[in-house]
Amino acid sequence: MLMTTLAMESETIAGAGRIEEATQEAVPAPLQSKLSIKSVDFFYDKFQALYDVSLEIPKGQVTALIGPSGCGKSTLLRCLNRMNDLVPEARLEGEILFNGKDLYAPEIDVVDVRRQIGMVFQKPNPFPKSIYENIAYAPRIHGVVRSRSEMDGLIEACLKRVGLWDEVSDRLDQPGTSLSGGQQQRLCIARTIAVEPEVLLMDEPCSALDPIATARVEDLIAELKEDFTVVIVTHNMQQATRVSDRTAFFLLGKIIEFGDTSNLFSNPENQETEDYISGRFG
Amino acid sequence: MNPEQEQRYQKRLKARRRADRRFRVFGILAIVIAILFLVVFFIDIIGKGHMAFVQANVEVDLHYNKKSSINYRLAVDKEYQKIVSRSVLRVIPKRMKDNPGLRGTSETAWVLATADVDQYLKGKVSRLQDREKEVVDRLRKEGRIKLKFNSGFFTRGDSKLPEAAGIWSALVGSLYVLLITLTCSVPVGVMTAIYLEEFAVDNWITRLIEVNINNLAAIPSILFGLLGLSIIIGVFGAPRSSALVGGVTLGLMMLPVIIISSRAALRAVPDSIREGATGVGASRWQVVQHHVLPLALPGIMTGTILSLAQAMGETAPLLIVGLMAYIPDSPNSVLEGATVLPAQIFTWFSDSQRAFAERTAAGILVLLVVLLTLNAGAIWLRRLTERRW
Amino acid sequence: MNEPAREHILTSFEDALRDSRSSVLRMASVAQQNLEHAVSGLLTRNIELCNEAIAADDEVNAFEKAIDRDGMEILMRFSPVATDLRHVLAAMKIANNLERISDEAEGIARRARKIAKYPQIPETAMMEPLYGMASALFSDGIRAYAELDVDLGLSLNERDEKLDKAHSKTIKELTRAMERDTKNLKVYLHLIFVVRCFERIGDHAVNIGEESVFVESATDIRHIGAEALKEGALGVSP
Numbered sequence: 001m002l003m004t005t006l007a008m009e010s011e012t013i014a015g016a017g018r019i020e021e022a023t024q025e026a027v028p029a030p031l032q033s034k035l036s037i038k039s040v041d042f043f044y045d046k047f048q049a050l051y052d053v054s055l056e057i058p059k060g061q062v063t064a065l066i067g068p069s070g071c072g073k074s075t076l077l078r079c080l081n082r083m084n085d086l087v088p089e090a091r092l093e094g095e096i097l098f099n100g101k102d103l104y105a106p107e108i109d110v111v112d113v114r115r116q117i118g119m120v121f122q123k124p125n126p127f128p129k130s131i132y133e134n135i136a137y138a139p140r141i142h143g144v145v146r147s148r149s150e151m152d153g154l155i156e157a158c159l160k161r162v163g164l165w166d167e168v169s170d171r172l173d174q175p176g177t178s179l180s181g182g183q184q185q186r187l188c189i190a191r192t193i194a195v196e197p198e199v200l201l202m203d204e205p206c207s208a209l210d211p212i213a214t215a216r217v218e219d220l221i222a223e224l225k226e227d228f229t230v231v232i233v234t235h236n237m238q239q240a241t242r243v244s245d246r247t248a249f250f251l252l253g254k255i256i257e258f259g260d261t262s263n264l265f266s267n268p269e270n271q272e273t274e275d276y277i278s279g280r281f282g
Numbered sequence: 283m284n285p286e287q288e289q290r291y292q293k294r295l296k297a298r299r300r301a302d303r304r305f306r307v308f309g310i311l312a313i314v315i316a317i318l319f320l321v322v323f324f325i326d327i328i329g330k331g332h333m334a335f336v337q338a339n340v341e342v343d344l345h346y347n348k349k350s351s352i353n354y355r356l357a358v359d360k361e362y363q364k365i366v367s368r369s370v371l372r373v374i375p376k377r378m379k380d381n382p383g384l385r386g387t388s389e390t391a392w393v394l395a396t397a398d399v400d401q402y403l404k405g406k407v408s409r410l411q412d413r414e415k416e417v418v419d420r421l422r423k424e425g426r427i428k429l430k431f432n433s434g435f436f437t438r439g440d441s442k443l444p445e446a447a448g449i450w451s452a453l454v455g456s457l458y459v460l461l462i463t464l465t466c467s468v469p470v471g472v473m474t475a476i477y478l479e480e481f482a483v484d485n486w487i488t489r490l491i492e493v494n495i496n497n498l499a500a501i502p503s504i505l506f507g508l509l510g511l512s513i514i515i516g517v518f519g520a521p522r523s524s525a526l527v528g529g530v531t532l533g534l535m536m537l538p539v540i541i542i543s544s545r546a547a548l549r550a551v552p553d554s555i556r557e558g559a560t561g562v563g564a565s566r567w568q569v570v571q572h573h574v575l576p577l578a579l580p581g582i583m584t585g586t587i588l589s590l591a592q593a594m595g596e597t598a599p600l601l602i603v604g605l606m607a608y609i610p611d612s613p614n615s616v617l618e619g620a621t622v623l624p625a626q627i628f629t630w631f632s633d634s635q636r637a638f639a640e641r642t643a644a645g646i647l648v649l650l651v652v653l654l655t656l657n658a659g660a661i662w663l664r665r666l667t668e669r670r671w
Numbered sequence: 672m673n674e675p676a677r678e679h680i681l682t683s684f685e686d687a688l689r690d691s692r693s694s695v696l697r698m699a700s701v702a703q704q705n706l707e708h709a710v711s712g713l714l715t716r717n718i719e720l721c722n723e724a725i726a727a728d729d730e731v732n733a734f735e736k737a738i739d740r741d742g743m744e745i746l747m748r749f750s751p752v753a754t755d756l757r758h759v760l761a762a763m764k765i766a767n768n769l770e771r772i773s774d775e776a777e778g779i780a781r782r783a784r785k786i787a788k789y790p791q792i793p794e795t796a797m798m799e800p801l802y803g804m805a806s807a808l809f810s811d812g813i814r815a816y817a818e819l820d821v822d823l824g825l826s827l828n829e830r831d832e833k834l835d836k837a838h839s840k841t842i843k844e845l846t847r848a849m850e851r852d853t854k855n856l857k858v859y860l861h862l863i864f865v866v867r868c869f870e871r872i873g874d875h876a877v878n879i880g881e882e883s884v885f886v887e888s889a890t891d892i893r894h895i896g897a898e899a900l901k902e903g904a905l906g907v908s909p
Contacts, residue, residue, distance in 0.1 A: 081561070083557070083560065083561065086556075086560065088483045088484055089484075111563050111564075111565050112563070114560065114561060114562065114563040115562075115563035118561060118562065118563075119557075119561035120561075121554060121557055121558065121561065123554055125552075125554035125555060125557065125558040126558070127555065127558060127559070127573060128555070128577060137559075137562065137564075137572070138562035138563060138564075141562075141563070141564055141568055141572075142563060188558065191558075191562060192561065192562060194562075195562065195563065237752070238750055241752070265752045265753060266752070266753060266756065266757075266889065267753060267889035268753055274753050274754060275677055277752050277753055278679065278751065278752055278753050278754065278755045279679050279680050279681055279684065279749075280677040280678060280679050280680065281680065
């Protein structure tokens with residue numbers, strides 16, 4: 001009894017809004033919510049991947065999703081820009097609101113969703129085209145850029161934004177695949193932000209990179225936070241502590257704990273969270 | 283490890299090395315045998331066929347007069363009548379009719395000799411009588427008869443006279459058939475593959491279609507011939523023996539192969555590319571058009587060209603739809619009667635005249651060159667379009 | 672959190688944490704012994720015991736260095752989080768407090784050796800109750816750490832205030848006695864310093880208790896003040 005009251009007290013001291021796992025009662029978040037996930041159940045055919053997940057993703061912050069393999073964190077991430085539409089037999093119940101509008105409403109154009117909610121993948125996957133074309137692709141298919149000079153400017157701006165301009169400005173016509181892994185991943189980020197999405201989803205963006213490249217990408221994430229809302233799935237808990245403002249812990253398709261990253265990692269409320277983050281799992 | 287185990291381990295290690303070596307030797311042996319077969323085949327074919335590329339020609343006086351316009355045999359002196367090919371003589375009346383200025387003149391010209399003279403000069407069995415042989419020997423001494431490069435083989439159509447028979451109309455026929463096959467099967471096959479691979483949902487209908495496509499690829503080709511006969515000729519009334527019928531029949535036959543190879547090429551495109559494009563907001567068709575198809579193109583083209591090469595060599599279904607007709611003049615349209623290379627080879631092969639034997643071999647060589655060219659083209663196209671990712 | 676915590680998957684991590692914890696406890700028992708020897712030496716004028724306490728301080732110092740080194744090693748190797756991180760931090764801080772306690776014990780022993788050169792004065796006996804209080808605080812602080820007993824850890828501050836009062840009172844009495852008995856001035860001065868030592872030992876014991884509370888409940892109760900503690904601002908169960 002003493003323990004629990006103490007733990008509750010610590011929450012008050014830190015001033016963090018939390019979701020009590022047992023009651024799913026949302027404490028009003030102090031920040032404006034960009035994406036709000038409301039009681040989402042997700043199925044791959046008959047297999048249920050997510051159970052009653054509710055989460056408020058605040059605007060302009062980095063939210064990390066952690067948990068063991070198969071816990072549903074990547075599935076949730078892919079629900080956020082409807083990448084799961086590509087999976088046949090996939091079904092979603094509940095709702096996901098983006099700026100207050102239902103992402104899964106029939107009148108929503110999925111292409112538009114993906115322009116506003118961009119995604120960066122685990123393995124750097126630049127298109128097998130030139131560096132220039134990699135970034136030019138999305139603005140071109142969405143028809144947002146009119147002239148060549150406008151495109152040149154946009155490409156320079158995007159490459160500068162991800163800190164790649166100095167490294168590649170003299171070889172924009174070379175294939176994107178000729179870059180190193182870390183550069184490729186930053187190119188993929190540049191490619192995604194070229195159409196100015198509001199949200200960036202990152203699915204383990206550093207798992208294929210060496211520590212230096214990882215540090216560069218993490219540094220970039222911290223910078224991108226100013227303009228984008230970032231949701232990042234990671235297996236690397238140190239990474240979650242380094243880059244994220246808030247962290248959600250998933251286990252077996254359920255959200256176990258969601259709160260301030262520093263709180264969650266220094267004083268988790270839930271024993272399962274504590275076991276997982278401190279390496280006592282299973 | 284104790285010493286006993288160590289000993290066993292060493293023994294086993296040696297046995298493993300022996301097995302490795304043995305396997306390598308088997309592999310090399312298999313390759314050597316395959317190459318040996320190929321070499322024997324080529325020596326045989328080239329040995330038989332190369333003589334067809336030269337042909338006996340004879341220098342004679344051609345008389346354009348009233349007699350020869352009635353009986354074309356009389357256009358040459360009597361002793362040459364069995365030596366000069368009928369294919370030369372029989373056109374003389376027509377030439378005179380077309381060109382009246384020729385009437386009453388004579389000209390000395392190198393003309394085609396008969397197949398018997400040709401065979402005699404090449405030292406093969408010949409039906410020439412001794413008298414004729416004497417004439418030929420004399421002419422040879424005078425230098426008025428010799429083996430010249432056989433350009434007619436590549437420019438003429440089929441003929442009942444071996445010396446005048448050429449591969450040209452069969453080549454043209456094959457080309458027409460190929461074009462029809464391409465236009466029938468490639469668009470349909472590739473679009474089907476794209477739909478099945480990129481768009482179709484996995485349900486029992488698509489699975490049924492898949493199973494059927496796979497089965498179609500395994501159906502004996504002769505059945506496609508019967509299909510062509512009963513549907514394309516019987517129902518749609520396309521002219522028999524035409525390149526159109528042959529092409530559509532082969533196109534149907536190639537369809538499953540093209541679908542399967544195109545699907546394999548599409549499947550080889552990594553999903554990360556599709557995800558990347560989808561992730562920046564490309565629509566499904568844009569994903570396919572801008573990313574998947576360019577990457578799969580080399581594979582699709584290679585598969586298509588290889589299946590075309592297979593179609594090129596296909597005979598059985600074409601026999602059924604009548605593409606083995608006797609075609610002395612190359613067809614001018616896909617609706618005219620045509621023959622194709624393998625059918626021509628078969629026709630010559632079954633002819634009783636010995637002089638056709640070397641033409642058969644030469645025909646095979648031409649077919650092989652065409653197939654090798656197609657394969658080389660496939661490799662070249664692959665190189666040209668391949669992109670790294 | 673009542674269920675027994677599961678072990679880490681990484682055995683070496685589990686072992687390192689256990690080792691660091693047992694090092695702290697062993698260090699505590701050495702420090703406790705030092706204090707006991709020093710105080711017995713003082714009360715029984717036994718120079719032998721005093722020398723022992725002074726010599727054993729080196730052992731405590733070595734312990735502190737080893738615990739700090741191991742703690743750094745754990746931080747570097749295993750990047751502990753949550754309870755584990757608090758355990759490592761607490762071990763290092765408690766080791767620091769233990770080292771200071773042992774220093775105080777050494778100080779008492781050195782003064783005891785000097786006092787033994789002078790004639791015995793009755794006020795020396797005033798040290799015993801103070802020692803009793805400080806020693807109890809110390810061993811309860813260690814027990815709070817060993818058993819992760821939050822209630823016990825929280826109770827130490829209040830008890831330390833009693834020690835503080837006793838300490839002021841004793842110093843006043845000693846000052847008064849010193850005025851009366853000026854020829855033993857040096858002995859009184861030494862005793863006043865010994866009293867100060869007990870007071871500091873109490874403070875360190877409270878620190879140890881606070882660290883124990885931090886380990887178990889992740890709540891930093893330092894410098895909050897007695898009133899807040901009493902009012903249950905920390906959520907002590909009613």
